[in-house]
Amino acid sequence: MVRTGVSWRSQWWTHGVLSILGFVTLYPIIFMVFNALKNGIETAASPFSFPIHPHWNNFVLAFQAILPAFWQSIIVVIVSVSFMLVFSLLSAYAFAWLQFPGRELLFYVVFALLLIPGILTLIPLFIEDKNFGLLRTPWGLIFPYIAGGQAFCIFVLRAFVRNLQEDLFGAARIDGAGDIRIFSLIVAPLCVPILITLGLLNVVGIWGDYVFPQLVLGTQHETVAVAITNFIPPPIAPSLDAFNLQLAAFTLSAIPIALLFFLLMRYFIQGITDGGIKM
Amino acid sequence: MKSHGLRNKGALWMTALSLGLSAVLPVVSVNAASPPTVPKLAWKGTITMGAWVFTPTAPGQKVAPGTVRQTALLTLANEFEKMYPGIHIKFLSPNYGNDPNFIRTEAAAGQLADVWDAQYADLNSGVIPHGIAVNLAPYFKKSNPYVSGNKEWGSYMSPLGLAVSQAPNGAYYEINGDYIATAFYYNKALFKKAGISKPPVTWAQLLSDSRILKAHGIDPGAHRPYWSWWSRLFLSNFLGIPTLKQLLSFQPGNPSITPQDEVVGYQKGILNPLKNPRVMAWWPVVKELYQYWDKNVSAVPVLNAPTSAVTGSTLFNAGKVAMTYSGSWEPGLWVAGKQKPANLGAFNLPSIANTSRYATTYDSTTTVGGPSGGFQYSISTPQADQTMSQPGKFQAVLDWLRFMSSPRADQMVVNQWGVTIPTFKGSHPLPALRSLTSALSKPWYPVFGFSDVSVSAHTQIFKLFQEYINGFISFASAKQQYAQIVQQAVQQYSAQNH
């Protein structure tokens, strides 16, 4: 693409602004790591300073506290995000390319879910989990997560799928391919980047959720986020370092997510940029 | 969200705490009085318990600095299991319970633990709806077979604990076995630097010391303006003993001032801020103190801060402020903060007798909280915990509760933590906290100023008080708003309880 004609006075100016904004945007990461290495006294004295005497033991304590929760979190995240994506892609395909009575209505039925505050359904969902015998099992989280992710994923994927070249479909149809073949052989592969994008967004959300998992899983099979929030000594006698220990735990729990982002960054960005997220 | 634990009801003591680093003292060993006859239990299975601060530390688990390894309840559980092969007691995470929302949600699904911790105020006010916890009143009248010679379980419980944990309908939804303390703590080194040789004795001295510290460039103190602490100290004093006794009489048979007493008091005008100037005359007095104290802390608008690094405690233990007003866990934190133990001092609320023309001679220093520690346990109803409908299970759980609430057990569990004192007759506090027991027998007239009538009143009054203390609203406007909040809380309370 030729953009040489675009007359920004100087690209250095742009670089300067972007670097500063980028630094400010990422500063919380630095703050988190610095304070994870201090104790409560040092944070109180100078929250923004560099940890001169790093307390590595904070990380040892934090690691010990959240390690058992890692597997539980990973299972929940993988299963719920995979099913969420498959289900929503199927629906998105139907909404985007297939004609059927009630298409508009059903789309709004799905879309309306975007607008329902999650806290509204907290207790009813919990009771439902109990009635279905899903409490204290990862399924009690996985099913609601799959359902909860549908609205946004379908909203985005429908737009994406609709923007795919119709010619591809036409050609395939002339070759006699049915919807299932078109879906699995043409649409799904083309959607991989946007699926990665949506997958990552949902991984971040589920990884950080703690209110619902705490209720559903109880205290014996906690997820990482639950382990972090529970990783404060009982509030009746606050430990001075409670907050630093939590920051250490937050840092550790962010590592897998950061790695995932680094690995998939190209696809993540491509997913959105190819996607044409629009109405 | 995290509960705010004690609801900041602590006790303020006549005698300064001896700063014996209670947290590191060993458990006082007590000889188990072996019970003569032990009831038979038919039921076998697992009893689940959310023991909150007394939850046994898992073996191999490191404890964070400033916290103590807990083993006492586990020892008791082992003894009980030995007595009843086939019964296992399983402790849930230390964060299980105490948070009313968590308890309510678990109960709504019938998944609540068999035994759990909750604050009496939540159980009585209906924030934890009635019907979740078993009413223990009938059992208090029967003997505790695990205490030799005992005729009535309730007979050795502290009158104060019993008084506060009695719900408006007369029920007891918990056992209440410990007492918590608060005091003003000060940094002797910083006081010395400002040329102050001894802690203040009167409120005027507290203010002048704060001014002197400030003049020397020292941040005098830090504390969040907890309404319910100041209200108990000042409102109780400003009302005076005759009025307090009158309030007490509104709910016959209950020896503490209950929300119901306050509601009647409001209807009779005694506690109506628009009719009785005493009700709010102390607000400007407290406001003056906060003019000198650290604004960063008094300004944080969060009451139930789930995560906040800016607290009076962190600043005080970092040596950044000279005073704080806090609970009896503070000495432990002082050590964890690597401060010199000799530099920590404590004093009680300085005399407030001359702070206003409404001030009386009633010594309100013991009114700040007390029986709101960690040893407050309830048993689930079958609706709240489906497993309780198993035949014979209730008896087994009740027996476990009786077993772990003997004076000996109370002492073992509470003293190991070292922050509160056991209150059951026959138990003994840690030597370092012994001086506090005298408060248990003193007349106790805390007036919460309606913050105990409902949680929403508590939240709104706290916010209003803070706005006033920080100088953002006038006294007149505060008065009008307080009157509104109180009126609404009273109406709501009357509608719910009649």
Place this chain on the structure above:
Amino acid sequence: MGLGPKVYTEQMASSVKAHEMRQHPAVRTKRRYSWKTALVAYVFLLPTLIAIALFSYYPALSALLGAFTNWNGFNPPQWVGLQNFAQAFQDPIFLASAKNLLIWSLVGLPLSLVPSFVVAELIFHLRSTRAQYVYRTVFVLSFVIPSVVTILIWQYIYEPTGLLNHLLISMGLQSWTQSWIADPKYALWAVILMGFPWVNPFNLLVYYAGLQSIPAELFDAAAVDGVSGLQRIAHIDVPMVLSQIKVLLVLSIVGVTQNIVVPLIMTDGGPGNSTTTPVFYMYEQAIQYGNYGYSMAIALMLFVVVMALALVNIKYFQAER
């Protein structure tokens, strides 16, 4: 002056039309359903529909029915009709929260839409694609930051002896210093403006994608005619990413009305009720006070308002085509 911007607009319009037509294959086969296709569609939709019926609608509807009851979350609810709604309209805290939300939306929506667009523009017009990639990565990485951490930092910035006041003093603006989040006059503004530079990584990438899909010829033609900078942004860039803006607007409306983390963790809705929002109040009523019925009435009203706004948006934009 050259041909002026008008040409670009026309050029653009036709390009958009082509785009839109491609986008709507359905338009051409209007209302002629093949039952075989319909069957396939229903089969494809089935997993989603089952999932949302069981785990989204069922709990949501049972919650919304609760809006007409007095329910403490444990004991059986009692039917009270519209009483909760009547109560809400006389509840000064609820009314204050509605006003706060209005202010929050009016300021918060531009903040969620504009800065991300500006940064997307800056990145997009960098010559080095490598640099573009690096900057995108930097902004996207902010996804991993827990919101608690951001809030804590801003607490340190806003406190009376915090960074912001230090900065003002060092600039000689002593008289401007305030207790930013403790003062009910400033608290709402402080929390709305928190999070500088307000770059939302998702919005940023969506805009970037929109900019990327603008045909290069448009930029070239603009350059030839000397149309540049703000003029070009106003006449080419913004109109061409309009469809992205629409989506982000709907998502931002939803986001801003459901934002509970800041009042919950940072201010507890205070000082006073100055940062209480309806969704926070709903949470407070249910979770802290145990008034589920009332809480759900608030939720229901919030839902209706947001749904209406979103529908107006969607309908308006569809009509525009």
